[in-house]
Amino acid sequence: MPSMKAIKRRIVSVSSTQQIMKAMNLVAASKLQKSRVQLNVIRPLYDNIKVVMDGIQSGEDAADSVYFQKREPKNAAYLIITGDRGLCGGYNLNISKEAIAHINSHPAHEKIIIVGAKGRDYFKRRGKNVVKFYPCVADAVTYEDAERIGRRLIKMYISGEVDEVYIAYTQFETILSQTPSVIKVLPLGTEPDAETNHQAMKYEPDVQTFMDYAVPMYLNTVIYGAMAESHVCEEASRMTSMDAATRNAEEIIDDLTLAYNRKRQGAITQEITEIVSGANAIQ
């Protein structure tokens, strides 16, 4: 049984931890708001560039293009988006697990590009082939960052270094539920939307040149969107886990306070008994 002093000390330490967690919760909540706004802003760009890509896909010239042709998957590039920091529940672990399951079940040799220190440590520890690491730019996902990564992926793909490109990121559904997922971005899928009626589109200067410009832009947008969405998830995950931690701390403090009060009551009772029995002995 710990002494009263020890219990008191624990109460103080738990409540100061609780203060920190409460603050982290608030910070995450405000960052979540900001990143959700950013995600909404990207959507129009993504939707429109998707329409352009669908248009190209439905054209006849698309099939011959390097971006659409399927190759024997010998090497596959994985862009895995994780966070730099912990204390965000299962966020980093969930996406890493999902990605590693995909890598292990896929016959191609993996070349991993990692965003975020947590993911890098995870994959390095498991002896996976991490070719490039970008520190997580979480607090300010910018289009330039996505562009840099996109350029590298396109270069790897065009040069034949890799035959497929996958992106592993966390999809945001609600604040309480996020799904880690792996999507294939290159070669581009060949299932045009049946619903949209594509007119014969004229491309300037010609479709190949246009694709050389539009496909990297599309890829950058997808990466940017994935990064922004993952960031929203990270903050949401941090917010909920910090909220839970704050509540747990509350519970611990309650229990400790109860134990402390019991102990104090016990001590008082004992003292009274001693005084009474001492007084009785004198009489």
Next chain:
Amino acid sequence: MAGKLRLRVITPESVKLDEPCDMVIMRCTTGDMGILPRHEACSAILDYGVLRIINHGEKELHMAVFGGIVQVLDDEVTMLTNEAQWPEDIDRTLAEIEHEQAEKRLQEAEDDVEIQKQQVSLRRTLVQIEVSAYPLLNAGESDKK
């Protein structure tokens, strides 16, 4: 008389513009391209240049657009670009300073990457300077505004 065009300029940061207009003239890699209502469906690569937005009976609007792609489909002109700026977004003095710097560096540049970088910067600042001049020109033409 055909209807109006719907012009949209979308960047990763925001939807810069979403408005009807009568005509747009934009700079593509193959030269200037003018779009009127009922234009055939087409897509093109945008160059660094001035986007001119024309409404009959109104003042012409200008915007600096730095690369990207454009799609014209069913009287909708959708421009997807990394960056677009209104004249009022541009700091003219800064653009001029950067322009001079780029010119100087281009003279001194040795490797190809540096030359390319400075050329891009040069084109960019030229467009910025051109666009930021339009409001001044307009103000000079009529004192109504």
